[in-house]
Amino acid sequence: MRTPDCEFLNLMIPRDSATALPAFQMDALESGLVAERERALARLEASERTLADIVSYSEGSPPDDEHDPEGSTIAYERAQVSALITQSRDHLAGLDQALGRLRNGTYGVCERCGNPIVLERLLARPMAPTCVDCAAG
Numbered sequence: 001m002r003t004p005d006c007e008f009l010n011l012m013i014p015r016d017s018a019t020a021l022p023a024f025q026m027d028a029l030e031s032g033l034v035a036e037r038e039r040a041l042a043r044l045e046a047s048e049r050t051l052a053d054i055v056s057y058s059e060g061s062p063p064d065d066e067h068d069p070e071g072s073t074i075a076y077e078r079a080q081v082s083a084l085i086t087q088s089r090d091h092l093a094g095l096d097q098a099l100g101r102l103r104n105g106t107y108g109v110c111e112r113c114g115n116p117i118v119l120e121r122l123l124a125r126p127m128a129p130t131c132v133d134c135a136a137g
């Protein structure tokens with residue numbers, strides 16, 4: 001027996017149509033992506049400031065002064081922060097791609113096989129460019 005609630009849920013989650021995500025779901029996903037982009041951008045800027053600090057600190061320290069033993073620590077920290085910056089840039093690029101797909105109408109379609117990506121996956125991983133099958137394979 002179907003309750004009105006089930007019917008409502010079935011209307012909300014179209015399981016068999018391609019890009020037919022309801023507009024309010026698209027809006028919710030878009031604002032989630034935009035908010036995530038702002039956080040990612042803030043992280044990137046913080047990492048870039050940290051890197052600039054490390055660079056100016058190491059440039060201010062002559063190689064032969066008493067801080068020389070710290071040289072390797074600075075190099076290590078610099079590598080760590082550089083890795084964070086690369087990660088943040090990749091993350092931002094993924095978010096931008098997802099937002100681009102949202103705006104050109106290809107969002108929610110697997111970029112590999114062209115099948116719709118189920119809403120559950122988009123909610124869990126809004127940046128996902130591929131369906132579960134393609135991501136697994």
Ligand SMILES: [Zn+2]
Nearest residue numbers: 110113131134
């Ligand atoms: Zn696919």
